[in-house]
Amino acid sequence: MKEQFKQEIKTVIEATQAKGDIESIYLVACGGSHAFLQPAEYVLSKETTIPTTVLPSREFITREPKALGEHSLVVSCSHSGTTPETVAATKYAREQGALTVAFAFADESPLEKEAEYTIHYAWGPETDASDLNTGVLYGWLFAYLNVVNPSDKYDRALKALDVLNDVTTKTREQYTPIIAKWASELKREPIVYSVASGINAGQAYSFAICWLQEMQWVNSAYIHSGEYFHGPFEITDFDVPFIMCEGLGKARAMDERAVDFAKKHSDKVYVIDNKDFDMSLIDEDLQDYYSQIVSGVVYRLIAESFAYERGHSLDVRRYMWKLEY
Amino acid sequence: MKEQFKQEIKTVIEATQAKGDIESIYLVACGGSHAFLQPAEYVLSKETTIPTTVLPSREFITREPKALGEHSLVVSCSHSGTTPETVAATKYAREQGALTVAFAFADESPLEKEAEYTIHYAWGPETDASDLNTGVLYGWLFAYLNVVNPSDKYDRALKALDVLNDVTTKTREQYTPIIAKWASELKREPIVYSVASGINAGQAYSFAICWLQEMQWVNSAYIHSGEYFHGPFEITDFDVPFIMCEGLGKARAMDERAVDFAKKHSDKVYVIDNKDFDMSLIDEDLQDYYSQIVSGVVYRLIAESFAYERGHSLDVRRYMWKLEY
Structure with a gap:
């Protein structure tokens, strides 16, 4: 990881x-950034007793959660740093006395101006x-x-x-030829469902709302x-397509049950089985947490x-950034 | 309310x-019962600082939230009291020392056997x-x-x-003729989207997954x-149908913005505007909380x-209760 990002963290x-x-x-956060933060809620709820809630930015503001205050940490995200609802949510959280990151x-975005601290990340192929x-x-x-509860696990x-x-x-590399076939088979489908659970929920959500609805105008x-x-x-x-994720860890049995049923009754079930990932470089007790990042690579390939x-280019929009809304 | 239910509460x-x-x-809970509990999360997050999390039953079990324990209250729901995942979740919560309701x-259902306490409700037209x-x-x-923080508001x-x-x-009565027209116009649509936020989120979710997907086999x-x-x-x-809910309270502006945009670009936008409800019998500061119950009446009518x-009868199923799964 770049020194700048390490220093910001x-x-x-x-x-x-x-x-x-x-x-x-x-x-x-909103949309893809909201999906991006969801795995952190999953990990925090498993590893700490600090209550963690993930909400769309404007739901957070209009909800006015009573527990929000000086002992709160509010983590927001916007890729461009300009998403108005997220900028407003960060401002609102800071006004309530929360630590805002x-x-x-x-x-140097509007979001960076409102947040007490900003952690940047890089982008591109x-x-x-x-x-x-x-x-x-x-x-x-x-x-x-590691500071809440220092552990060798977090070092690793x-x-x-x-x-x-x-x-x-x-x-x-492994999935490129597989996914080319999936996409060829699915290309004329008017609707494709996205199924997952556990740590993969955010990836499956963003696949439905960003990759398919937003960037392909395909119902999902x-x-x-x-x-x-x-x-x-x-x-x-028989003719309803599902892209389903089978995770690792304890959620896996729940995913498998859905996949088994769907395969019996639909001829169009495509499974991102996380057990097929080569994650041998990562310790086994951490593979569940890291699996969603790898699933994300496959969703992007799809x-x-x-x-x-x-x-239909992924860059084409009819409304986003083009109209006032 | 019936004396039995009051006594159980x-x-x-x-x-x-x-x-x-x-x-x-x-x-x-699962499915419709999961949707049913969502407004309680909304209200609790606004009215108390006690952290409240709503989760599908098996996600709860496999997640193993670290904060779950002797100082937890776990509220579950299953209409029939037989939903296996919810029975198991209640058993699991009780084993962790939580108070289970x-x-x-x-x-006398399996759920009632596992829960420390059961609150019943009635059903039927x-x-x-x-x-x-x-x-x-x-x-x-x-x-x-009212026991967490006694208030005239909760009495009211x-x-x-x-x-x-x-x-x-x-x-x-008010909506029956209106909805008959909506249904006639929408009857041949292969997909109908359901949009809402705030306290209406659970109703809109159950409309999509229970009323449409489950009971009408319509994509949503x-x-x-x-x-x-x-x-x-x-x-x-222009030809994509949306059934959208405009709530009361602070979430309303968020709903309105979505409705305004959708109406500009689709000819098939149907709005359940909670401002059209006659809620004059209920104090104004409580109307937001009660609105979702009234929205639910309209969703059921649709x-x-x-x-x-x-x-297509609402009682027809091809898989539920018919197959092993």
């Missing part, structure tokens, strides 16, 4: 320690995985956990960032693997191949 | 007081609204808030249950009004009219 951790007891954490790609948004998020997350989790790029590069919905059996599974039929097969 | 409140400090609340329609699941939930919710919120049936009956997705602009809105086109127009 260090400054935030020191500020958090100086702040004293953190009694509540809010993770606040923003993640952003852009420098040649970027080392540890410098991308998810890598830097984990760099903060495990450093923070931080060290895993050094090999993350090897893991994601290998996955990209994110379905939680456990919720699938309590309503959504009735939509399953989107890219889909865009190619459909001749 | 009283017993739960006394047990909660006897338990001492509640440091975390988990609301745990179940909501159920059925008597002739049932007074205060005896239905949402009425009894609010009966517990405001009684609980409990008294509002006495007039709830008048409000919902009037709404049903719940979209948060705030998230709409960060991905999903790109799917909007489902019933849709079922009629499509000749």
Whole structure:
């Protein structure tokens, strides 16, 4: 990880320690950045007793959570640093006395002005995985956990960032031909469902709302693997396509059950099985936490191949950045 | 509200007081019951500093939240009291030392056996609204808030249950002809999106996954009004149908913004505007909390009219209760 990002994380951790007891954490963003923060809620709820809530930015502001105050840490994210709702949410949180930390790609953005501290990340195809948004998020997350409850586990989790790029590069190579076939088969589908649970929920959500709805204008919905059996599974039929994620760890059995059912009743079930990832460079007890970053590589590949097969660039928008809204 | 339900709520409140400090609340259920509990999370986050988390039952079990323990209150719900994941989640919570309270329609169910306490509710078309699941939930919710932080507001919120049936009956009459027209217009749509935020989120979610996907086999997705602009809105086109809810209170401006945009770019936007509800019998500062129950009446009407127009009974299933899964 770049020295700048490491230094920014260090400054935030020191500020958090100086702040004293953190009694509540809010993770606040919109769309893809909201999805990006969701795995941090998952990890924090498993590793600490500090209550953590993840909310869309304007839901956070209009909700006015009573627990928000001087003992709160509010982590927000906007890639461009300009998302008005997230800038407003960060301002609002700071006014309530919370420690505000923003993640952003852009420098000197409106978000950076409102947040007490900003942690930047890098972007682009040649970027080392540890410098991308998810890598830097984990760099903060495990450093923070290491001060809440110092542990060898979090040291190892931080060290895993050094090999993350090897893991994601290998996955990209492994999945490129597989995904090309999936995309070719799926290219004329008017709707594709996205199913996952546990730490992969955020990736599956962003696949549905960003990659498919926003960037391909393809109908989609994110379905939680456990919720699938309590309503959504009735939509399953031989010709209804599902892209489903099977995670590692304890959520896996829940994902497998959904995959097994869907495969029996639909001819169009595509499974991102995290057990197929080569994660041998990462310690086994950390593989669940890191798996969603690797799943994200596969979801991105699907989107890219889909865009190619459909001749619909991922950069085309009809409303976003084009109209007042 | 029936004496039995009042007594069950009283017993739960006394047990909660006897338990001492509640440091975390988990609301745990599947599908429609999961949606049903979501407004309680909204209210609790606004009215108390006790951290409240709502999770699908098996996500809760596999997540193993670190804050779950002897100072936790776990509220679960299953209409039939047989939902295996919710029964297991309640058992798991009780093993961790949490106070477990179940909501159920059925008597003497497996859920009732696992939960320390059960609060029942009534069901069926002739049932007074205060005896239905949402009425009894609010009966517990405001009684609980009244012991956490005694207030005239919660007394008034409990008294509002006495007039709830008048409000919902009037709404049903008011909306029946309107919704018949909506359903006739929408009956051949292969996909209908469901948009809301704030306290209406649970109703809009259950409309998408239960009423449409499960009971009508119509494709759908719940979209948060705030998230709409960060991905999903790109799917909007002149022929894409949206059923959107405009709430009361502070979330309203967020909903309005989504409705205004959608109406500009789609010819098929149907709005459940909560300002059109006659809620004059309920104090103004409580109308936001009660609005979702009234929205639920309208969502149910849409489902019933849709079922009629499509000749597809709400009772038909192809998988649920019919197959092993």
